Ligand SMILES: Nc1ncnc2c1ncn2[C@@H]1O[C@H](COP(=O)(O)OP(=O)(O)OP(=O)(O)O)[C@@H](O)[C@H]1O
């Protein structure tokens with residue numbers, strides 16, 4: 053129990069930890085104020101026993117009670133405020149820290165961990181920490197400290213009753229150990245079930261079109277229902293396992309109170325305890341019982357807190373791609389790769405690739421599907437690190453750069469464009485947040501998307517659905533091109549869309565792309581014949597190596613892989629283009 057509390061405080065960070073500590077102390081202070089009820093009542097009891105209740109007695113008792121209520125109220129308000137500040141502060145900091153940390157994780161991390169798992173940590177787990185952990189840790193700490201404080205106080209009144217309470221407290225901690233043990237095995241299952249539920253909900257929503265198209269709504273919703281049912285079962289099991297143990301623990305707390313009262317009565321009857329002390333003992337027994345019961349009930353959730361802290365820390369401990377690099381302004385934008393080798397898990401994808409892309413030239417990468425083209429450009433931009441070999445930008449290894457100064461040079465247009473749930477204007481100024489509206493419009497015009505944006509009811513202020521759900525594929529692509537034009541990077545990496553677009557958007561995208569590539573170092577995974585023909589150099593990637601390299605005419609003359617690819621892949625395109 054103490055270990056978890058310590059772990060939670062260590063997780064919170066210096067500033068918030070201080071606030072939590074202050075909040076716990078205020079909680080104890082609140083208990084002290086509450087305990088003032090004892091002298092207030094004692095005052096009246098003494099007066100009643102003496103047979104002559106004076107106005108002074110009543111006033112005294114009233115004054116103490118007033119101090120008790122006001123003090124406890126103020127301490128509680130302040131403690132709650134600090135606790136909320138520290139709780140939300142911790143989680144806000146951790147969310148930012150996790151997001152920052154993830155920026156520097158190798159893409160392999162996202163391969164190994166499902167989106168559901170990661171989402172669950174950043175939502176469920178953090179919510180657990182925000183709402184549950186804060187309350188649980190505070191109440192448990194307060195309960196334990198209050199009981200300890202009462203033991204110390206009782207030592208001054210009657211050592212015998214202090215001893216009874218100490219034995220009861222020890223028995224309570226023992227019962228709590230059993231509870232914690234059972235909770236430990238359940239907490240892992242609970243967090244896993246929560247993760248699986250998030251994963252299934254995400255999968256169901258993201259794949260909604262496929263689910264409908266393939267009439268899978270029954271099967272997919274069955275999977276989702278199963279995940280929901282499993283989640284309910286785990287939560288129910290957890291309650292059913294913990295309730296008997298919690299009851300046993302509460303019984304110990306109650307028995308402790310009962311023993312305190314019984315012993316006090318016995319000593320009073322035997323004449324070894326005066327009336328006043330007996331009354332104080334009885335009231336203390338009630339306070340102890342209440343604080344132990346609260347601490348005990350909430351402590352069942354400590355294991356969830358423990359696991360939540362572990363889950364969040366796990367992400368933060370995942371080694372980042374070494375970000376020890378410096379801020380470097382490359383001398384030029386030549387990109388070179390030397391003997392690159394790379395495997396996903398154990399599957400070799402790139403098997404010794406050496407290439408050179410001179411500054412301000414366009415290199416087209418072609419090759420059969422699955423040949424490793426996307427993988428290669430991912431290595432060139434350091435989304436992944438190669439297993440061996442090196443990539444250089446401007447003569448310096450990409451690992452020498454810090455992530456930000458490296459990424460500043462690149463822009464990407466991916467096959468699948470992702471747009472954020474925000475206005476079109478903000479999506480365009482994503483890489484250049486301070487850009488003015490006129491710059492955004494100029495970029496949109498160059499990317500051939502000004503017309504369709506203006507035709508929208510909200511124009512540039514139209515809010516796009518998450519992922520760009522409310523736009524067509526071609527529109528999304530043109531917006532992503534406008535984004536790149538506005539960022540004005542020196543290097544452009546482009547994975548051309550293979551999806552068939554209508555000829556109007558096809559040609560406007562082509563215009564936009566050509567505009568974008570002017571004067572930049574461009575690496576294009578090319579599917580369009582026009583792009584390939586205009587490239588300064590063509591690399592044919594096949595089976596993890598560069599099978600051929602040269603200009604279109606040189607490669608055709610070789611009569612090799614390129615020619616074969618050209619004839620199979622582009623015959624239709626050539627026919628269509630000659631028809632136009
Ligand atoms: N994240 C990944 N994890 C594991 N394997 C992957 C991953 N991405 C790609 N692969 C595998 O690596 C191989 C090369 O993939 P890559 O995406 O580089 O091919 P490509 O040449 O770009 O194909 P395409 O023309 O179809 O886009 C494929 O066999 C693919 O299954």
Ligand SMILES: [Mg+2]
Pocket residue numbers: 425426427547577
């Ligand atoms: Mg690809």
